[in-house]
Amino acid sequence: MHEETTSIPTRGSIYTAHLRSSSAVAIQFIAVAAALWVLAWAVGEAWVIILPVVLALIACTVLWPPVRWLRGKGLAPAAAVAVVLLVAAGVVAGVIALVAPAIAEQSTQLAQQASAGVVQVRDWLGGPPLNISETQLNSAVTAINDRLNSSSTQIASGVFTGVGAATSALVTVFTALVVTFFLLKDGPRFVPWLRRVVGRPAAPHAAELLSRVWATLGGFIRTQALVSLVDAVLIGIGLVILGVPLAYALAIITFIGGFVPIVGAFVAGGLAVLVALVANGPVNALIVLGLILAVQQLEGNVLQPWLQSKSMNLHAVIVLLAVTFGASTFGVIGAFLAVPVAAAVAVALRYYGEQVAKRQLGGAVPAQRRAAATDE
Known part of the structure; x- marks a missing residue:
């Protein structure tokens, strides 16, 4: 009888066991969250390198089928990749050449129509039911101009920032093209190399x-x-x-x-x-x-x-x-x-x-x- 009584766990021991398991889960959660934070920090620091590689991988998923077909026909890997990249660049350049004249021709007309639209909106605001006076509209326009003039320094810095971003984008695109070339050329060797380096299991x-x-x-x-x-x-x-x-x-x-x-x-x-x-x-x-x-x-x-x-x-x-x-x-x-x-x-x-x-x-x-x- 005494042995059966002592074998029953007390409420304190149950609470302790639950607290111990909850503490273990909490510590594991904190460790995983810290590891994810470190991983996110590392990705952010190396983003200038990771981004071209990711873009190259996405491009390779599209370009690999024609490259594989050309290699199957007996063309050398480098030559097959060069042909596919040149064809892809030609397609993009052809689309730009086809659309650019229309954009240049219609942009002026669109700007004129936008100006006419602004005048129509102004007339609509001055008529019923809003009945906004000319003085109120002019004061609103003046306030906007003053705001733009006061923010000229920020706008100028934004322009230079945009130029820097455009330069960075060109560097990223060029790096992605180079990485794409080598991934398409040497991609089939990657999995065997990975098996050798990583090893079992x-x-x-x-x-x-x-x-x-x-x-x-x-x-x-x-x-x-x-x-x-x-x-x-x-x-x-x-x-x-x-x-x-x-x-x-x-x-x-x-x-x-x-x-x-x-x-x-x-x-x-x-x-x-x-x-x-x-x-x-x-x-x-x-x-x-x-x-x-x-x-x-x-x-x-x-x-x-x-x-x-x-x-x-x-x-x-x-x-x-x-x-x-x-x-x-x-x-x-x-x-x-x-x-x-x-x-x-x-x-x-x-x-x-x-x-x-x-x-x-x-x-x-x-x-x-x-x-x-x-x-x-």
């Missing part, structure tokens, strides 16, 4: 995980390019039929914006509606808005689920949060890279879940065997 996991991430990124970029192309073609045709200025440029912006899911389509569509409003009036702008909404419904309900069902398995809320976080942290480039990075993280988490499930099943089998042996 981590090498198979690293190789499999990188292969899955590569396949996911490639599928996402190619699928998003196809979806963006369909959106740009449909919206561009509609803008041309409606006589909206800069239709070709707006179609290209729509194509580029398609690589930033949700947010990119919203910004590109809003810009098209704004141009239509300034150039052709509110009725034309409403028609453009209806066209963009129809195309986006086609994209969201047909193209995206059909084409991206196998390339990327991410919920729309995850995509939106990733784009918001990327844009707020790293700006435009962060918004562009947010979804590929989120997709890569999702692939890593799924692979980790698979390995946990395998170990769980592997541990369950010996336990079942021990139970069977005990019964015998």
Whole structure:
């Protein structure tokens, strides 16, 4: 009787055990959070190096299929990469040469129509129901001019900052092109090299995980390019039929914006509606808005689920949060890279879940065997 009483745990011992386990979890959480903070700090410090590499990897997912095809035809690796890069550069230069004259021709007309639109807005503000007087409008304009004059130093420093950013962007693009060339040329050697350097037992996991991430990124970029192309073609045709200025440029912006899911389509569509409003009036702008909404419904309900069902398995809320976080942290480039990075993280988490499930099943089998042996 005494032994049964002493074997029952006291409330204090239960509280202590719970506190001990909670403390262990808290310490582990703090350690993981500190490690993530150090990793984020290291990425921020090395961002000038990491960014060209990431952009090069994304470019390689698009350019690798033609490079592989040329290498399969017997062309040397360096020559195959050079041909593909030259063709890609020619396509980009051709698109710019096709659109630039239209932009230069219609930008003056658009500026004149914008000035006329400002006059119309001013007349509307002076009429009913607002009835804002000319003196009030002039004082508002004067206040804006005074504010701009007082901020001239900040504006000038912003211009120099913009020049520095443009120079940094050129350096980043050049570095990304060089890295892309060597990744396409020597990429097939990377996985064998990784297996030799890492060694077992981590090498198979690293190789499999990188292969899955590569396949996911490639599928996402190619699928998003196809979806963006369909959106740009449909919206561009509609803008041309409606006589909206800069239709070709707006179609290209729509194509580029398609690589930033949700947010990119919203910004590109809003810009098209704004141009239509300034150039052709509110009725034309409403028609453009209806066209963009129809195309986006086609994209969201047909193209995206059909084409991206196998390339990327991410919920729309995850995509939106990733784009918001990327844009707020790293700006435009962060918004562009947010979804590929989120997709890569999702692939890593799924692979980790698979390995946990395998170990769980592997541990369950010996336990079942021990139970069977005990019964015998």
